[in-house]
Amino acid sequence: MVDLKSQYEKIKPEIDSAINEVISSTAFINGPAVKGFQVALENYLGVKHVIPCANGTDALQISMMALGLKPGDEVIAPSFTFIATAEVIALLGLTPVLVDVEPGTFNISIDSVIKAITPRTKAIVPVHLFGQTADMDAIIETARKYKLFVIEDSCQSIGSDYQDCDGKWKKSGTIGDVGCTSFFPSKNLGCFGDGGAIFTNDDALAAKIRVIVNHGMTVRYYHDEIGVNSRLDSIQAAVLKVKLNHLDRYIHARQQLAAAYNAAFQGHSEIIVPEQFNKSTHVFHQYTLQIKGSKRNQLQEYLASKDIPAMIYYPVPIHLQKAYLDPRYKQGDFPVTEQLINTVISLPMHTEMDEEQIAYITSNVLSFFKEM
Numbered sequence: 001m002v003d004l005k006s007q008y009e010k011i012k013p014e015i016d017s018a019i020n021e022v023i024s025s026t027a028f029i030n031g032p033a034v035k036g037f038q039v040a041l042e043n044y045l046g047v048k049h050v051i052p053c054a055n056g057t058d059a060l061q062i063s064m065m066a067l068g069l070k071p072g073d074e075v076i077a078p079s080f081t082f083i084a085t086a087e088v089i090a091l092l093g094l095t096p097v098l099v100d101v102e103p104g105t106f107n108i109s110i111d112s113v114i115k116a117i118t119p120r121t122k123a124i125v126p127v128h129l130f131g132q133t134a135d136m137d138a139i140i141e142t143a144r145k146y147k148l149f150v151i152e153d154s155c156q157s158i159g160s161d162y163q164d165c166d167g168k169w170k171k172s173g174t175i176g177d178v179g180c181t182s183f184f185p186s187k188n189l190g191c192f193g194d195g196g197a198i199f200t201n202d203d204a205l206a207a208k209i210r211v212i213v214n215h216g217m218t219v220r221y222y223h224d225e226i227g228v229n230s231r232l233d234s235i236q237a238a239v240l241k242v243k244l245n246h247l248d249r250y251i252h253a254r255q256q257l258a259a260a261y262n263a264a265f266q267g268h269s270e271i272i273v274p275e276q277f278n279k280s281t282h283v284f285h286q287y288t289l290q291i292k293g294s295k296r297n298q299l300q301e302y303l304a305s306k307d308i309p310a311m312i313y314y315p316v317p318i319h320l321q322k323a324y325l326d327p328r329y330k331q332g333d334f335p336v337t338e339q340l341i342n343t344v345i346s347l348p349m350h351t352e353m354d355e356e357q358i359a360y361i362t363s364n365v366l367s368f369f370k371e372m
C-alpha cells in the first residue's frame with residue numbers, strides 16, 4: 001500500500017543528518033528541532049499556532065479537553081471513519097452522536113449533522129476522509145447558528161486546500177476552531193514513529209492546549225488543570241521538518257497516480273472512481289474506488305493473488321463496532337455508510353509508484369472484471 005523505504009532512500013542524506021544533529025545535541029525532548037518544525041508547519045499552513053503532540057488521537061482528545069467539553073456534552077462525528085475520532089469522545093465521557101456521510105466524497109453529511117443537533121450538542125468533528133476537505137462552509141455556518149465548536153480531524157488531509165465561500169484558500173485543518181493531524185508513518189506527512197499536531201488561530205485556546213499537553217503545568221511543578229503527557233520527540237520533529245519541504249511534491253505524486261487510476265477506470269460500468277469535491281483539492285491519502293454490485297471482496301482476493309495489496313477502509317462503521325454498540329443505533333440507520341463498507345476498496349497509493357507498477361495494477365483490476 002505504501003513504499004516508505006524508497007521514499008526514505010531518496011532523501012536519506014538530509015534525514016540522516018537531521019537525526020544525527022538531534023543525537024549529538026542530546027536534546028531529545030522539546031529540543032530546538034521541535035520548535036523549528038512547529039514554525040515551519042505554521043508557515044506552511046498559514047495558521048497562527050501549531051502545537052505538536054504525541055499522535056493524532058491525542059491531538060483530538062486534547063482539543064476536546066481544551067474546548068472545555070464536559071461529560072454529557074454531545075459531539076457529532078461521522079460513523080464512517082477511523083475509530084480514533086469516536087474513541088476520544090467516548091474516553092472523555094462525552095456522548096458521541098454518529099451521523100452518515102455523503103455517497104460521493106465519503107465526508108460528513110451536513111443534512112445528517114443538522115438532524116442530529118440537540119440542546120446538548122457542543123461540537124462537530126468533520127473528518128476530511130481520504131485526503132479531501134469536507135464542506136466546511138456548510139459546517140461552519142451550522143456551527144455558528146447553533147453555537148458549536150468545530151474540531152477538524154485532518155489526520156488524512158494535511159496539505160489539502162479548501163476554497164471558502166469568500167473565495168479564500170485555506171489549508172485543511174485551519175478552518176474550524178481547531179484542527180488535528182497525525183504524523184503516523186503512512187500518513188501523507190509521516191515521521192519515523194508516532195507524532196501529531198494541533199492547529200488553531202485562537203491565541204487563548206493555543207495557550208490552553210500548550211498547558212494541557214504538558215501535564216496541565218503553567219509554572220514548573222504547579223498544575224492548574226488536569227493535563228496529559230503528549231509530546232512530539234525531537235528526532236521525529238527533525239525528520240518531519242525535512243519531509244515538510246517535500247510535502248507538496250509528495251502530494252503532486254499522489255495526484256498524478258490518482259489521475260492515472262482515474263484514466264484507467266473512469267466510465268467503467270462496474271467501477272465508481274473517487275468524486276472530486278469542487279471546493280477542495282484532494283491529497284489522496286487513499287485512492288478509494290466503489291465497486292458496484294457485490295464483487296468487491298472477490299476483487300480484493302483476486303488482486304491479492306497477483307501480489308497487489310488492496311485494503312478496505314473501513315469494513316465496520318463505528319455504530320456497528322462491538323465496543324460502541326448503543327441502543328440509540330441499529331443496522332440500517334446510516335444507509336450511505338452501510339453501503340460504502342460493502343463497496344469501497346483502496347488501491348496502493350504512495351509517492352514512489354512507477355509506470356510499470358501502475359500499469360500492472362490497473363490492468364489486473366480491469367482483467368478481473370473481464371474474467372468474473
Ligand SMILES: *Cc1c(COP(=O)(O)O)cnc(C)c1O
Nearest residue numbers: 055056057082084155156182184
Ligand atoms: C490516523 C488517524 C487518526 C489517529 O492518528 P494516530 O496518530 O494514529 O493516533 C485519527 N483520525 C483519522 C481519520 C486517522 O486517519
